[in-house]
Amino acid sequence: MSLRIVVCVKYVPDATGDRGFTEDLTTDRDAVDGLLSELDEYAVEQALQIAENADDAEVTVVTVGPEDAADALRKALSMGADKAVHVEDDDLHGTDVFGTSLVLAAAIEKAGYDLVICGMASTDGVMGVLPALLAERLGVPQATLLSEVSVADGQVTGRRDGDTATEQLQAALPAVVSVTDQSGEARYPSFKGIMAAKKKPVENWDLEDLDIEAESVGLEGAWTAVEDATERPPRTAGEIVTDEGEGGKQLAGYLAEHKFI
Amino acid sequence: MAEVLVYVDHVDGAVRKPTLELLALARRVGEPVAVHLGPGAETAAPTLAEHGAVRVLAADAPEFADYLVVPKVDALKAAADAVSPAAVLVPSSAEGKEIAARLALRLESGIITDAVDLTAGDDGPVATQSVFAAGFTTRSRVSRGVPVITVKPNSTAPEPAPAAGTVEPLEVAFGELATGTKVVSRTPRESTGRPELTEAAIVVSGGRGVNGAENFALIEALADSLGAAVGASRAAVDAGWYPHASQVGQTGKTVSPQLYVAAGISGAIQHRAGMQTSKTIVAVNKDAEAPIFELVDYGIVGDLFTVLPALTDEVKARKG
Ligand SMILES: Cc1cc2nc3c(=O)[nH]c(=O)nc-3n(C[C@H](O)[C@H](O)[C@H](O)COP(=O)(O)OP(=O)(O)OC[C@H]3O[C@@H](n4cnc5c(N)ncnc54)[C@H](O)[C@@H]3O)c2cc1C
Numbered sequence: 001m002s003l004r005i006v007v008c009v010k011y012v013p014d015a016t017g018d019r020g021f022t023e024d025l026t027t028d029r030d031a032v033d034g035l036l037s038e039l040d041e042y043a044v045e046q047a048l049q050i051a052e053n054a055d056d057a058e059v060t061v062v063t064v065g066p067e068d069a070a071d072a073l074r075k076a077l078s079m080g081a082d083k084a085v086h087v088e089d090d091d092l093h094g095t096d097v098f099g100t101s102l103v104l105a106a107a108i109e110k111a112g113y114d115l116v117i118c119g120m121a122s123t124d125g126v127m128g129v130l131p132a133l134l135a136e137r138l139g140v141p142q143a144t145l146l147s148e149v150s151v152a153d154g155q156v157t158g159r160r161d162g163d164t165a166t167e168q169l170q171a172a173l174p175a176v177v178s179v180t181d182q183s184g185e186a187r188y189p190s191f192k193g194i195m196a197a198k199k200k201p202v203e204n205w206d207l208e209d210l211d212i213e214a215e216s217v218g219l220e221g222a223w224t225a226v227e228d229a230t231e232r233p234p235r236t237a238g239e240i241v242t243d244e245g246e247g248g249k250q251l252a253g254y255l256a257e258h259k260f261i
Numbered sequence: 262m263a264e265v266l267v268y269v270d271h272v273d274g275a276v277r278k279p280t281l282e283l284l285a286l287a288r289r290v291g292e293p294v295a296v297h298l299g300p301g302a303e304t305a306a307p308t309l310a311e312h313g314a315v316r317v318l319a320a321d322a323p324e325f326a327d328y329l330v331v332p333k334v335d336a337l338k339a340a341a342d343a344v345s346p347a348a349v350l351v352p353s354s355a356e357g358k359e360i361a362a363r364l365a366l367r368l369e370s371g372i373i374t375d376a377v378d379l380t381a382g383d384d385g386p387v388a389t390q391s392v393f394a395a396g397f398t399t400r401s402r403v404s405r406g407v408p409v410i411t412v413k414p415n416s417t418a419p420e421p422a423p424a425a426g427t428v429e430p431l432e433v434a435f436g437e438l439a440t441g442t443k444v445v446s447r448t449p450r451e452s453t454g455r456p457e458l459t460e461a462a463i464v465v466s467g468g469r470g471v472n473g474a475e476n477f478a479l480i481e482a483l484a485d486s487l488g489a490a491v492g493a494s495r496a497a498v499d500a501g502w503y504p505h506a507s508q509v510g511q512t513g514k515t516v517s518p519q520l521y522v523a524a525g526i527s528g529a530i531q532h533r534a535g536m537q538t539s540k541t542i543v544a545v546n547k548d549a550e551a552p553i554f555e556l557v558d559y560g561i562v563g564d565l566f567t568v569l570p571a572l573t574d575e576v577k578a579r580k581g
């Protein structure tokens with residue numbers, strides 16, 4: 001039987017651009033170019049490797065996001081994923097992580113899955129909690145923040161490098177995993193891959209397709225409220241000294257002056 | 262006064278410093294009630310009491326160590342049901358955030374992750390966060406349910422405030438999902454003898470400019486002279502020169518020490534994301550145009566191979 005892998009990918013503003021907020025204090029998605037979150041490339045890569053090692057597997061990439069998010073799907077397809085699902089709805093504007101997890105869980109169930117693979121965190125929100133929420137919503141095991149992952153005999157195993165220990169984890173499928181940027185370099189799309197991606201199927205679903213009420217998502221459905229956002233004042237220019245033999249001593253002098261030694 | 266649940270991060274009853282910071286923050290919004298899971302509650306209780314815990318709800322079961330995350334969610338949910346808290350505070354570790362998120366979903370409550378400050382507000386606690394690689398500071402509030410908030414290490418100083426800290430058993434019934442993900446083995450990270458990266462008052466980090474694993478001895482020597490933790494850029498980690506656990510930045514640790522020393526690090530946005538909120542930043546880099554110099558309070562344009570040893574010697578000399 002075919003192993004159905006669903007990869008969650010997010011379309012994010014480029015981290016090297018000038019990111020900011022719009023008037024309603026949601027992420028400004030027009031100010032900066034978007035792209036497939038680099039951390040989700042690792043998820044796509046692991047999905048492709050697991051699929052390559054399985055007898056028969058199918059990799060579906062799913063995104064919840066605005067129209068442009070199709071670019072993220074296209075990139076994942078050109079890396080080698082088989083098909084894509086794009087969940088888009090005007091009512092999704094301002095959705096928080098609970099709303100996103102609700103929509104993603106519904107989309108994953110509709111698509112059908114044995115294994116869900118996420119990135120470790122999105123490069124814009126950086127909460128790193130969505131995979132855990134998906135597991136909670138889907139009612140399946142979570143094996144998250146893996147820097148090594150493999151699938152065999154209906155089990156997923158992997159290594160989780162925690163703050164105080166390294167753990168070896170094991171869970172039965174179906175399960176949700178997330179992989180870190182230590183899991184292995186993501187491949188670049190080949191020219192052939194890019195051409196092939198153009199013909200791969202992309203399904204477009206809205207909230208109605210997923211039987212989700214508009215009230216449970218969007219800014220209205222969010223369970224947190226941003227009161228204000230202030231740009232951090234640029235750090236005031238410090239003193240820069242060129243070492244002419246005394247650099248180490250000068251730096252020590254600065255540290256002493258500021259009571260670090 | 263309303264009670265606030267504080268999740269205790271500990272190793273066999275040795276309470277980690279971020280938990281003491283949480284207790285200090287919790288006292289701004291209510292009376293802290295600590296939740297201690299796993300062994301060592303009796304060992305931890307005096308420390309928790311000294312920092313303001315009025316009660317310590319304790320549960321120990323093999324499930325906490327043998328399975329990932331979910332047993333702790335079950336326990337914290339039981340504690341929330343028993344206490345009806347005004348808020349739940351959890352340390353912002355990777356595991357802490359996952360526990361907090363699943364708890365919040367079960368409580369149908371909003372969550373705020375990675376807060377760096379917390380104050381009492383008219384409509385409940387207001388949390389400060391630092392977003393977009395610390396380019397912005399936001400203040401947010403949970404608008405539904407019991408606020409669940411994870412707080413980054415070094416967000417405030419621990420403050421002794423003696424309270425009773427009575428240990429009380431917490432009844433936990435594990436759900437079906439609790440045993441879903443088995444921890445087959447666990448290898449504790451070896452202690453370096455240096456302060457924890459996220460808790461340290463001073464961090465000395467090395468990057469690609471260090472040019473080899475063996476040269477990290479220079480970074481370590483400076484760190485030891487200052488009593489600092491050692492950090493590394495991703496370039497240094499990817500090159501295999503220093504362990505990933507020491508990586509500072511977006512996909513590593515966020516640090517916010519009193520003093521951050523960057524040696525041979527260019528200052529890419531993903532690195533900044535992990536250190537930009539440090540109080541004082543100094544850098545040694547041979548390229549005067551390196552972006553790290555935009556952040557520094559004091560910078561030396563020079564070769565780290567000459568500047569660092571001289572600095573280390575001078576620090577040692579001054580400390581006597
Ligand atoms: C999704 C994503 C996540 C990332 N996460 C992180 C992260 O968590 N942490 C992180 O650090 N990076 C992260 N990065 C990588 C980041 O973009 C940079 O590539 C990385 O920080 C560069 O490390 P570096 O400054 O050590 O190396 P470089 O950029 O190569 O800089 C080396 C510096 O050393 C200086 N130098 C060289 N020799 C000497 C000498 N002898 N004396 C003094 N100075 C010298 C050079 O002038 C140069 O400025 C991430 C990237 C991506 C895409």
Ligand SMILES: Nc1ncnc2c1ncn2[C@@H]1O[C@H](COP(=O)(O)O)[C@@H](O)[C@H]1O
Pocket residue numbers: 008009010011037039040043062063064065097100104117118119120121122123125126127128129130131
């Ligand atoms: N809108 C989204 N669409 C698809 N996947 C997402 C979305 N948001 C988050 N994810 C997935 O969840 C992971 C963690 O995200 P976060 O919890 O937001 O940091 C990401 O790496 C993605 O795999």
